[in-house]
Amino acid sequence: MPHVQKEVERFAAFLQQQGLKLTSERAALVREIFSTHYHFEADELLFKMKEKAVKISRATVYRTLELLVKTGMVRRVHLGEDHYHYEHVTGNSHHDHLVCTTCGSVIEFHDAWLEERQREICKKRHFTPTFHNLQILGVCEACKRKGEQPDAPDRVKMIQVAAMQLRK
């Protein structure tokens, strides 16, 4: 990922401008976040850092995510029915999510028409939108084809278990 360094610099610039410091922990987190494509959870990030033997505390992970959300480099999203997920924001535009309730996979999509219509709805109600969040829950093609197979051991659950053990 050649862009990662650029993202670190973007964050550094923001920090400086706010009178904040670019610490090694913050840089490491940004590098990690921007070198993967997937949506992630805070604990999952914590876990990955431990795996790489980069020691960063839970508190710092959350604090850094908060800063990144403030800069707009990371977005907090609801997926499915659970707690928060995060996704990094690169130049590319806003998108929404199709979430498979069987396997947890996420398909991103963007639809200009949908966005435009939302703007119209807001205008009609004299509401000034700043952000929106649309998830469509359902069943993805692969799961539908597989039919009612017993729940596969899924990635999310495995991560949770791993994170729990770490916590000790």
Add this chain to the structure above:
Amino acid sequence: MPHVQKEVERFAAFLQQQGLKLTSERAALVREIFSTHYHFEADELLFKMKEKAVKISRATVYRTLELLVKTGMVRRVHLGEDHYHYEHVTGNSHHDHLVCTTCGSVIEFHDAWLEERQREICKKRHFTPTFHNLQILGVCEACKRKGEQPDAPDRVKMIQVAAMQLRK
């Protein structure tokens, strides 16, 4: 609210059909839920029942909400950036939400065009939708007019405090 009794009966029918029982606690909760219009939180409901001197435990509140969600009489929604909220479902159709991030007020809306477009998007991706959740966050007309006033003590926070004290 003359409809409330009808809702209790609807729930009773569902329970019977599942071999479950209509207890006084369940009936009281349904009556409470369907005699208010607003979105509510589980703890808020618990609090209201205590206020009315109807003793119902936290566990029962959550268990009953779960049943009501299963019947489709109540819907679980994300509003703003927090935990869950619930809303009762009467005959009327699905709707989405405009959520004011300043005062927490919620405007419901329904737009057939939006819904139709979503169906098309799903079809194109071979995704079988079962449900969706759209919130548009922003600033409502009243708050915009008031400008940048210091945060008013809001309803949500008050309820949380009250609920916390109860918990003891």
Add this chain to the structure above:
DNA sequence: CTGCAATTGAGACTCAGTCTCAATTGTTCA
């Protein structure tokens, strides 16, 4: 190189929500 504000880690804490289990209650059937 120094000084100091910003930052960190460890772990206590919060809070919504879940689970357990003994005691209670609604319903079915005689």
Add this chain to the structure above:
DNA sequence: TGAACAATTGAGACTGAGTCTCAATTGCAG
């Protein structure tokens, strides 16, 4: 009507994501 028994309840322990505190550490401006 009443016995029998499964479903339900309440109290409180527990969980897990996220927040807070504070002493020790670190980045950076001068």
